[in-house]
Amino acid sequence: MIQRHHYILLALLLALTVGSFLVSFSSGSVDLGIGTVLQLLFGAEGGLEQQILFELRIPRSIAAFLSGALLSLSGVIMQVLLRNPLADPYILGISGGAAVAALASILLGFSGLWISNAAFGGAMLSILIVFGLARSQNSWSATRLLLTGVVISAGWGAMINILLTTSANNSVYSMLFWLMGDLSQSSAGLPSAFVLLGGFVLMMAVAPSLNVLSRGDLQAASLGVNVARLKLILYFSASVLTACAVTIAGSIGFVGLVIPHMLRLLGARDHRVLIPASILLGGSFLMIADSFARSIIAPQQLPVGVVTAIIGVPAFLLILRRTKPAPG
Amino acid sequence: MTNTAKSILETRALDLSIGGKTLCRNLHLKIAHGECIGVLGQNGTGKTTLLHTLLNFRVADKGEVLLCDRPVSDWPRKELATKLGILFQNSSDEMPATVLETALLGRHPHLANWQWESSTDLALAHASLAAMGIAALAERDVTTLSGGERQRLAMATLLTQAPLLYLLDEPGNHLDIAFQVKSLALLREQVIEKRLGLCMATHDINLAARFCDQILLLTGDGGFLLGPTHEVLTPANLSKAYGCEIREASYERGKVFFPE
Numbered sequence: 382m383i384q385r386h387h388y389i390l391l392a393l394l395l396a397l398t399v400g401s402f403l404v405s406f407s408s409g410s411v412d413l414g415i416g417t418v419l420q421l422l423f424g425a426e427g428g429l430e431q432q433i434l435f436e437l438r439i440p441r442s443i444a445a446f447l448s449g450a451l452l453s454l455s456g457v458i459m460q461v462l463l464r465n466p467l468a469d470p471y472i473l474g475i476s477g478g479a480a481v482a483a484l485a486s487i488l489l490g491f492s493g494l495w496i497s498n499a500a501f502g503g504a505m506l507s508i509l510i511v512f513g514l515a516r517s518q519n520s521w522s523a524t525r526l527l528l529t530g531v532v533i534s535a536g537w538g539a540m541i542n543i544l545l546t547t548s549a550n551n552s553v554y555s556m557l558f559w560l561m562g563d564l565s566q567s568s569a570g571l572p573s574a575f576v577l578l579g580g581f582v583l584m585m586a587v588a589p590s591l592n593v594l595s596r597g598d599l600q601a602a603s604l605g606v607n608v609a610r611l612k613l614i615l616y617f618s619a620s621v622l623t624a625c626a627v628t629i630a631g632s633i634g635f636v637g638l639v640i641p642h643m644l645r646l647l648g649a650r651d652h653r654v655l656i657p658a659s660i661l662l663g664g665s666f667l668m669i670a671d672s673f674a675r676s677i678i679a680p681q682q683l684p685v686g687v688v689t690a691i692i693g694v695p696a697f698l699l700i701l702r703r704t705k706p707a708p709g
Numbered sequence: 710m711t712n713t714a715k716s717i718l719e720t721r722a723l724d725l726s727i728g729g730k731t732l733c734r735n736l737h738l739k740i741a742h743g744e745c746i747g748v749l750g751q752n753g754t755g756k757t758t759l760l761h762t763l764l765n766f767r768v769a770d771k772g773e774v775l776l777c778d779r780p781v782s783d784w785p786r787k788e789l790a791t792k793l794g795i796l797f798q799n800s801s802d803e804m805p806a807t808v809l810e811t812a813l814l815g816r817h818p819h820l821a822n823w824q825w826e827s828s829t830d831l832a833l834a835h836a837s838l839a840a841m842g843i844a845a846l847a848e849r850d851v852t853t854l855s856g857g858e859r860q861r862l863a864m865a866t867l868l869t870q871a872p873l874l875y876l877l878d879e880p881g882n883h884l885d886i887a888f889q890v891k892s893l894a895l896l897r898e899q900v901i902e903k904r905l906g907l908c909m910a911t912h913d914i915n916l917a918a919r920f921c922d923q924i925l926l927l928t929g930d931g932g933f934l935l936g937p938t939h940e941v942l943t944p945a946n947l948s949k950a951y952g953c954e955i956r957e958a959s960y961e962r963g964k965v966f967f968p969e
Contacts, residue, residue: 460804461804464804466804585823586822586823587822589817589820589822590817592810592814592817593814593817595804595806596800596801596804596806596811596814597800597801599766599797600797600800600814602764602766602786603764603790603793603794603795603797604790604814604815604817604818604870605786605787605788605789605790605791605817605818606786606787606817607786607787645805650804650805650806650807650810651810653825
């Protein structure tokens with residue numbers, strides 16, 4: 382049931398997204414100022430500033446928006462799929478697989494695009510391993526899926542530690558940045574945008590069923606949801622979205638777990654509202670976090686994954702405290 | 710009545726078993742329009758399994774289930790949910806949602822993929838909440854409800870779903886004695902008025918005696934008794950099925966049964 386406060390929420394989030402893009406365009410080691418950004422965007426000539434905006438800031442902002450949006454959409458899906466409020470995009474080991482592959486490629490001296498490709502490959506491998514192991518005799522219990530994912534995750538974790546402890550110092554530094562989530566190397570291209578768009582359309586199409594599925598498998602089946610098929614769709618959608626996100630920026634924590642919860646607390650419980658809202662808030666949140674990451678100790682940069690937690694923890698706790706418990 | 714009226718649901722030569730234990734053999738059950746059927750039996754005799762088989766949640770060992778003369782396995786899930794609705798034995802509400810949002814989920818099978826609930830759907834949900842006496846809780850979070858309130862909400866969701874056949878698994882669970890009777894009276898009234906069907910699995914012999922036209926009494930060894938309520942519900946039959954002495958007492962509107 383869509384209500385007026387849902388429209389207001391979505392309108393505010395849309396405004397926030399536009400604002401975050403402008404902030405993200407203007408901030409960094411060279412402060413451009415929002416006025417300058419707007420002039421440049423609308424065609425003014427600006428030499429170095431124009432170059433900074435179009436060659437550095439805009440691609441990076443888009444990468445930040447896309448990875449934030451992908452992660453929080455994936456978080457929404459995982460939380461319904463596993464019916465567990467603690468689920469996040471990484472809970473089934475996708476980021477672990479990506480990390481092992483990415484770190485291995487760093488160790489072997491690859492850089493840039495090769496690391497991204499390796500990460501995507503690792504993520505896909507992990508998705509298939511978990512899928513193959515969790516699916517037994519057509520039964521797809523959330524518990525079994527969760528357990529398989531957590532165990533596979535632990536396995537990847539061990540391999541990550543082996544790679545970290547046996548690598549030379551200089552590569553450990555870039556490995557740590559990758560693990561914490563970092564946008565400084567990233568450029569997200571059209572493929573990620575298409576994945577996000579596809580994920581959005583697909584999830585909007587099944588959004589009413591998601592509302593029912595979050596009440597439990599049996600209840601959903603009795604209300605006309607083909608549970609097995611829906612879960613399959615959800616598993617692969619969430620996985621591909623997560624794989625894309627880690628490919629762009631490594632395993633940025635916190636966004637996928639907390640953004641959906643923030644929005645639920647703000648009243649967006651219906652998935653038809655929650656899905657677009659998560660995309661907008663997740664994307665904006667990561668852009669803002671990334672703006673901080675590259676301006677707090679400029680010209681040095683922090684890994685954005687650290688900043689998401691530094692901003693996100695107090696923001697989430699504030700909303701949690703300010704939300705009134707239900708009356709009565 | 711059952712012979713002339715076309716039935717809503719029919720089982721043909723149904724065999725059920727679970728974990729190697731035979732629950733019933735060769736069951737021919739017919740639920741006609743306007744009819745209420747009670748399923749009784751000890752724990753683990755297959756009451757819930759039977760309901761889940763009727764819903765095509767599980768496949769029978771043998772035989773078939775026909776809904777409106779078409780095997781349930783042939784019905785698309787969503788379409789099936791417009792005809793069959795179930796009240797589960799226990800509901801779990803871990804994800805946050807309001808009472809009204811939960812009741813509105815009952816409209817899910819009736820809506821197309823991109824369709825939002827209309828004001829008619831909303832009115833129906835409000836009416837169902839009112840019928841179950843929880844209209845005042847509409848904006849409450851379901852996680853804050855008491856057990857009885859949850860049961861009422863589950864019933865309201867079922868009313869909002871408005872199926873052709875109500876399947877109830879322990880409808881009296883968590884409800885106070887007054888509301889047990891009130892809610893079933895309301896459902897029975899609807900069943901008769903709108904020519905629906907009702908099949909309830911219960912441990913409450915008296916509730917079944919009061920509201921059901923027919924009784925299926927499962928004996929636990931694959932056997933069962935099926936027939937009009939007054940024929941099946943006798944102290945002798947019940948004592949045998951439950952393995953304890955059950956006696957009856959009469960009052961002006963009928964009989965009550967109680968263990969010795």
